[in-house]
Structure formats: C-alpha cells, structure tokens
Amino acid sequence: MKILVTGANRGLGLELTKLFLKEGHEVAAGMRAGSNSEALDSLKREYLDRLEIIHLDMVDEATMVHSADLIRSQWGSLDVIINNAGILLGRSRKFDQLDLEELIASFKVNTFGPMMLIKHLAGLMEGSESPMIINITSGAANDLGGSDYPYSLSKATLNMYSAKLNNYLKEAGIRVLAIHPGWIKTDMGGEKAPGSPETTARNILDIIEGRLQIYDDLVFINHTGVGL
Numbered sequence: 001m002k003i004l005v006t007g008a009n010r011g012l013g014l015e016l017t018k019l020f021l022k023e024g025h026e027v028a029a030g031m032r033a034g035s036n037s038e039a040l041d042s043l044k045r046e047y048l049d050r051l052e053i054i055h056l057d058m059v060d061e062a063t064m065v066h067s068a069d070l071i072r073s074q075w076g077s078l079d080v081i082i083n084n085a086g087i088l089l090g091r092s093r094k095f096d097q098l099d100l101e102e103l104i105a106s107f108k109v110n111t112f113g114p115m116m117l118i119k120h121l122a123g124l125m126e127g128s129e130s131p132m133i134i135n136i137t138s139g140a141a142n143d144l145g146g147s148d149y150p151y152s153l154s155k156a157t158l159n160m161y162s163a164k165l166n167n168y169l170k171e172a173g174i175r176v177l178a179i180h181p182g183w184i185k186t187d188m189g190g191e192k193a194p195g196s197p198e199t200t201a202r203n204i205l206d207i208i209e210g211r212l213q214i215y216d217d218l219v220f221i222n223h224t225g226v227g228l
C-alpha cells in the first residue's frame, strides 16, 4: 500500500513509518523543513525505493499542495492518509486563563491542518482497493475536566470532522477513522506513559490491513478497535 504519515520524524509517526516500511509498504513521510530528520534519513538509506521524505507543515497549505503534486508524480495514487502530527499546549489553564494564541495554534495543527491536507490528497485515493483516512485523535477529546481546552477541543472537533467525512465518503468507499493511540511513551506522552508507540503502530497496521475489523458505525476508536 501507499501510505502518507504526517509528523513522521519522531514519536508515533516515526514508529508507523518504520513498521510500514518493514512490512513492505511504500511511505511518504511528512515532516517540517528544518526539523530533526536523522531517523528518517537513516531509514531512507535502508529503503531507498519505498520511502519518500516530504516537507509538509500542517500550518502551511502550500506544502500540502506541493505534497499532493509530489505524490501524484511519484506514485500516481494513495491508499492511506495518516494525520498523526499534533501539539499539546496550555494543558493546565482553566477557562479564565485561556491564551488565544495557544488555542489558535492547537486548532491549526490538530484540526485545520488535517482538514486541509485531506482536501488536497483525497482525490489521489480514487481507484484504491482499500482507501482509508486515519486522523490520530486523543481520549482527551471526551475529557469533561476543567482544563486542557486547546488540546481537548481541537481533538473533539477533529472527531466530529472525521464522523462527518466518514458519512460523506462512505459512498466513495473511503473509510475514515479517528484513532486514539493510547497514552504512549513519546516526547508528548512522556516517560511515565504505560503504552509503547511500537504496540500502537502494530495495531494501526492491523486496522489498515484489515486484520482488526472495525464496526461500520464506529469512527472514534482506540488503537485496539474499541469505540470511545
């Protein structure tokens, strides 16, 4: 399969990229220009023909248009889009301490970025045998606690967008899922996280390859396929 992963240079995105390559898939690994690309560069040496490293910034629509052009010319089509890039800001602020810039930045990366990327890439999925769009969300989207507004609300909106899109793209045969990866050991999740990005990546691969079946009416699930 031909798979695009955003935020592929570290954390869950890097684990997904490594696993997909190991299992024989072709990967377009999106990362911001100027970010640390060491891990992807070393994968490129190993998987010269199946890895494309693409400069893709989730707050810059021009890089999305460029990515679509690149994939069209290199591959001609796409089977899976994984919107994985995300940021976590202002987690402890209460409603009366909110910072507008943190709210805007969170929605730009976690919500609007995936929406605009899908706008430019979905056309490439026509003709795919098992097209799938996966938006990596968070259980925090359902959190009714008194803080975490930027992250929680940006992911909640991403979930609603995923549900709307899934409903609309059903006829075209494109499955849309919003997957919570669990609390995992990455820069974002921290050292105390109980889960590993390797296990989550393996479960996401099982979903993509159809070994883990998801009920038709589910959109917001965890990485083991359970509805949230």
Ligand SMILES: NC(=O)c1ccc[n+]([C@@H]2O[C@H](COP(=O)([O-])OP(=O)(O)OC[C@H]3O[C@@H](n4cnc5c(N)ncnc54)[C@H](OP(=O)(O)O)[C@@H]3O)[C@@H](O)[C@H]2O)c1
Pocket (backbone or CB within 6 Å): 006, 007, 008, 009, 010, 011, 012, 013, 031, 032, 035, 036, 056, 057, 058, 059, 083, 084, 085, 086, 087, 109, 136, 137, 138, 139, 180, 181, 182, 183, 184, 185, 186, 187, 188, 189, 190, 193
């Ligand atoms: N870790 C957890 O416990 C956990 C729990 C629930 C949900 N999630 C979700 O899982 C996904 C992956 O998280 P993670 O734990 O792997 O986080 P991470 O280790 O902090 O990695 C985040 C990735 O997103 C990229 N990114 C941030 N802003 C970007 C932008 N404007 N354009 C392109 N890429 C950008 C980062 O690239 P740079 O290197 O350029 O910054 C990095 O590759 C996120 O959507 C997160 O919300 C994680």
